Amino acid sequence: MPNAASLDLLMQLRRLLGEAHVLTEGDLSAYEQDWRKRTRGKALAVVRPGSTQQVADVVKACAQVGVRIVPQGGNTGLVVGGIPDATGTQVLLSLQRMNAVRQLDADNLTITVEAGCVLQNLQQAAEQAGFLFPLSLGAEGSCTIGGNLATNAGGTQVLRYGNTRELCLGLEVVTAQGEVMHGLSGLRKDNTGYDLRNLMIGSEGTLGIITAATMKLYPMPAASLTAWVAVPSVTHAVRLLGLAHQHLGSGLTGFEMMGQFALSLVDKHYPQLRVPLWQDAPYCVLLENSDSESEAHARARFEHLLELALEDGCVSDAVVAESLGQARNLWHIRESITLAQAEEGLNIKHDISVPISAIPAFVEATNALLADAIAGVRLVNFGHLGDGNLHYNVQAPEDCDTREFLRDYEDRVNTLVYQSVKHFGGSISAEHGVGSMKIDSLPDYKDPVALALMKQIKHALDPQGLLNPGRVVR
Numbered sequence: 001m002p003n004a005a006s007l008d009l010l011m012q013l014r015r016l017l018g019e020a021h022v023l024t025e026g027d028l029s030a031y032e033q034d035w036r037k038r039t040r041g042k043a044l045a046v047v048r049p050g051s052t053q054q055v056a057d058v059v060k061a062c063a064q065v066g067v068r069i070v071p072q073g074g075n076t077g078l079v080v081g082g083i084p085d086a087t088g089t090q091v092l093l094s095l096q097r098m099n100a101v102r103q104l105d106a107d108n109l110t111i112t113v114e115a116g117c118v119l120q121n122l123q124q125a126a127e128q129a130g131f132l133f134p135l136s137l138g139a140e141g142s143c144t145i146g147g148n149l150a151t152n153a154g155g156t157q158v159l160r161y162g163n164t165r166e167l168c169l170g171l172e173v174v175t176a177q178g179e180v181m182h183g184l185s186g187l188r189k190d191n192t193g194y195d196l197r198n199l200m201i202g203s204e205g206t207l208g209i210i211t212a213a214t215m216k217l218y219p220m221p222a223a224s225l226t227a228w229v230a231v232p233s234v235t236h237a238v239r240l241l242g243l244a245h246q247h248l249g250s251g252l253t254g255f256e257m258m259g260q261f262a263l264s265l266v267d268k269h270y271p272q273l274r275v276p277l278w279q280d281a282p283y284c285v286l287l288e289n290s291d292s293e294s295e296a297h298a299r300a301r302f303e304h305l306l307e308l309a310l311e312d313g314c315v316s317d318a319v320v321a322e323s324l325g326q327a328r329n330l331w332h333i334r335e336s337i338t339l340a341q342a343e344e345g346l347n348i349k350h351d352i353s354v355p356i357s358a359i360p361a362f363v364e365a366t367n368a369l370l371a372d373a374i375a376g377v378r379l380v381n382f383g384h385l386g387d388g389n390l391h392y393n394v395q396a397p398e399d400c401d402t403r404e405f406l407r408d409y410e411d412r413v414n415t416l417v418y419q420s421v422k423h424f425g426g427s428i429s430a431e432h433g434v435g436s437m438k439i440d441s442l443p444d445y446k447d448p449v450a451l452a453l454m455k456q457i458k459h460a461l462d463p464q465g466l467l468n469p470g471r472v473v474r
Helices: 004-017 052-065 119-128 145-151 196-200 234-251 260-269 295-312 324-335 337-344 356-373 402-423 448-461
Strands: 043-047 069-072 090-094 101-105 110-114 168-174 180-183 209-216 223-231 252-259 283-291 317-320 351-353 378-384 389-395
Touching (some): 052 090, 052 168, 069 209, 101 119, 119 145, 145 209, 168 196, 180 196, 223 252, 223 324, 234 283, 234 295, 252 260, 260 378, 283 295, 283 324, 295 317, 324 337, 337 378, 351 402, 356 378, 356 389, 356 402, 389 402
Antiparallel strands (some): 101 110, 223 283, 252 378, 351 389
16 A cells, blocks of 8 residues: 555656556556566556656656656566566656657658657658668567667667667656756767767666657668578588678678577477478578669679588578568568467576677587586577577476476576676677666676676666666666
8 A cells, every 4th residue: 555655646646647647556567567477566656758848757756755766668678677576666657658750850861759669660760761770679569769778679680780779879868866868969979078878778777767869760772682591500600600791791781590499499389480491400590681782783692692601511501582571481480489489388588699709619518508407408599690699598398397497497597508608708688688687697797897887877877776776786
């Protein structure tokens, strides 16, 4: 039951936002439960501001009484970073109503959108104006650009265009004191002090609440071709990546590696997708080649690369999509791995990165460690090999109670994988963030001086500890 101060706050929030946008009753699971349905919290209220000023007003009201705030976008995160805890004392601040495209500047190659704009809507707005917004990931139909920025999301085209950080030129942010930082100019050069924009990106809502962003646009490619190839090993996949860099240059916009067991799950649970070549090789690779000249030019370069790769032996077979529909189906197979894994049962997810040169050794060593630790363990290894990011997931042995498996093995598996990542010079979070799931592990794998500086920054910008508590740093 809320105390008197909380009831007064709720009354004030209703005055600020209107009764309909301060939710305290009914089914709030869409806001209070994480996407993987592993954790459920309880909010004092779910508030849905419709403007930056309303966000600022909410933050000021909460700050006056010391009530903590959890910002949330599309609630598609994978590290439990955007839901309230179970105390019923935190305000869940949803930015979904703030979804407008404010401006598209064709000459400046920028688009300014509010934080609640769904990524797919941003992509479509850019495409309708004849431009490309290249951030692309499996949750793009429901994730929001504010959440993408808060976690510095990656996706399938990081190889060419970079993470969300590299696509952002400016931010509008509400601070922990309820002030608004106006930084949406879209300048590519602004050398007037500390880079506050990049400080906010990837901070998971712990330093400020992103309310709008100015993002880069690119010319639409004249042609985009997709190939699906079978490779004999991870080492051969890395060799193929080197050849692709050499012969496609900046035209190489996607390079995804998928293990045989990961693809077998897609074939099992979504047989209508007709996964190619997966039974013939331990790994498959999905390549995308974008060309600014013509489809004929793109196809000639692509076919030349594949001929060289077949001669080299790093590719054993290949399929080139002959239409946009075929290309979309190949990418749909790749994006369906996570869903197929969920159909198979609860699992232990990892979002790790290691230097590309070390990936073959990492996979071999970590596979062996896990096989020795858990009889019959199944490894769902796939991800963005082109930028060194693997989703190195662990599925329970067949016919095993998955909840018991998680209870008995999750901590041990995480320790084995994270120690191996550290040994090979990597990171325990490549694109999903830290959230609350990895906050206790971070001190063991993050440089202590860097972690101390992070804590000092958090205290300086949010001395009351109001913004997204229990995430990233304590």
